[in-house]
Amino acid sequence: MLSKKRRRAEPPAIHPRNRYSEKPPNFGLLASLYPSFRPFVFSSSRSGRPTIDWTDFNATRELTRVLLLHDYGVHWWIPDGQLCPTVPNRSNYIHWIEDLLSSELIPARNDSDGKVRGFDIGTGANCIYPLLGASLLGWSFVGSDVTDVALEWARKNVESNPHLSELIEIRNANHALCSSDKKPTSEKFDGVVAVEPTAAVEEELLHPKPKEGHFCEPPILVGVVKNGENFDFCMCNPPFFESIEEAGLNPKTSCGGTAEEMVCPGGERAFITHIIEDSVSLKHSFRWFTSMVGRKANLKFLVSKLHKVGVSIVKTTEFVQGHTARWGLAWSFLPPSKKFIVANIPTKNHLSFMLEGLQRQFGAFQILKSVESFFQSIGAFCKSDFTSFCVNIMLSNERTAIILKDGSDNVGGSVASLTSNGSSNLQCPSNELSFRVSVFEQIPGTLLVKGSMLHKESPLSGVFSSLFWQLEEALKREFLSKSHAH
Numbered sequence: 001m002l003s004k005k006r007r008r009a010e011p012p013a014i015h016p017r018n019r020y021s022e023k024p025p026n027f028g029l030l031a032s033l034y035p036s037f038r039p040f041v042f043s044s045s046r047s048g049r050p051t052i053d054w055t056d057f058n059a060t061r062e063l064t065r066v067l068l069l070h071d072y073g074v075h076w077w078i079p080d081g082q083l084c085p086t087v088p089n090r091s092n093y094i095h096w097i098e099d100l101l102s103s104e105l106i107p108a109r110n111d112s113d114g115k116v117r118g119f120d121i122g123t124g125a126n127c128i129y130p131l132l133g134a135s136l137l138g139w140s141f142v143g144s145d146v147t148d149v150a151l152e153w154a155r156k157n158v159e160s161n162p163h164l165s166e167l168i169e170i171r172n173a174n175h176a177l178c179s180s181d182k183k184p185t186s187e188k189f190d191g192v193v194a195v196e197p198t199a200a201v202e203e204e205l206l207h208p209k210p211k212e213g214h215f216c217e218p219p220i221l222v223g224v225v226k227n228g229e230n231f232d233f234c235m236c237n238p239p240f241f242e243s244i245e246e247a248g249l250n251p252k253t254s255c256g257g258t259a260e261e262m263v264c265p266g267g268e269r270a271f272i273t274h275i276i277e278d279s280v281s282l283k284h285s286f287r288w289f290t291s292m293v294g295r296k297a298n299l300k301f302l303v304s305k306l307h308k309v310g311v312s313i314v315k316t317t318e319f320v321q322g323h324t325a326r327w328g329l330a331w332s333f334l335p336p337s338k339k340f341i342v343a344n345i346p347t348k349n350h351l352s353f354m355l356e357g358l359q360r361q362f363g364a365f366q367i368l369k370s371v372e373s374f375f376q377s378i379g380a381f382c383k384s385d386f387t388s389f390c391v392n393i394m395l396s397n398e399r400t401a402i403i404l405k406d407g408s409d410n411v412g413g414s415v416a417s418l419t420s421n422g423s424s425n426l427q428c429p430s431n432e433l434s435f436r437v438s439v440f441e442q443i444p445g446t447l448l449v450k451g452s453m454l455h456k457e458s459p460l461s462g463v464f465s466s467l468f469w470q471l472e473e474a475l476k477r478e479f480l481s482k483s484h485a486h
Contacts, residue, residue: 028050040063074132101287117230118133121235122145123143151172220278225282238275291328292326293326355446358479364389381393389440435453435468
């Protein structure tokens, strides 16, 4: 039995493919190579290592400039006051999207020819995501924005890198304000119907009235995405705050940022809600919709909203950058490559599997977070206990019925193997499906994952068995393939 000290939850780690996962930036080396960076570097009074004043915008901007040039071969600059991105954190987001695309949870676009195409919502003067995605992975991008300064400098940053310029288009989202594409069309999706607007609705579209907690303008996706365009993903670093005063509460860093970049009515919750609403209209135009989220309470709210609009899958992750926590949220309306239920799975109340050969940065904490994300993606309620490394999972009657229906469609209408009593009835089960997943470290690099039904007499043990089998496949694909690649 592991001691409490050894079982203590580990903090989330930087993405293993991030250039800085093993070797953080060497400020001393950078100062010796780039004279313009040298005046900002000094020895820390606490550690004695070279560092910079993180409250100095000029220092953080110059650090970003030399990192992009030294490690990515990208020429870059932004004017005073614009949002200055941290390169390691932004790289984490790019690599997470790479994981989503390579997982093949959502099938590739028919017209892609293997070429990945992304849409960066609010690319900013820094244009950091298109520059990183193009230089690291050869992806092509459309980057949108609404302010003249952001559009001007994003284009300058693209033009300063001729080897990337053909991969990146900068688009003025303001042009969507007069676009007829913003009007909804009659369409049915997952049981929800959007109808042709009435005269009153037309008036609201043309002259929207501000609603409490709801963000309406400027346009985000609808109207900015052109008719017939298809993308593998969209990404966004949204305005996190409701006021500029709230945005300035952290005195320990100075990354700049204009009001347009950092603030919107209703904050990030309203902004990402707008993305979700747009995604309903454009559900066939993107494989994945994604956004960064700054507050975990908002993440839970947004995941709940996604299930209400009928998405097929939701994925979440946590990004680490110093002492700042950020989360990633991804969703899709496209049918997954594999259904959640498969036939001929044995029905058991207790199941387990081993994860062997893990890299050292993958511990029980990371595995448990992925377990939580896996079950949240199918609409389960999860309550994690990181002191005992377990998560309790509950699927409501409604969600279980949907999963059973999906499984029935996948196996030609037969779900007899999915319930312990052999019933093929697709009505809502009489009991909710509840079970626990626990993670135990055996030796370094080896973890045991155990699943146990909380109600042993439940008629849904076959559903539990099938989901647990797919959890095993997902974890091995996510962690062991990365370990074997190194």
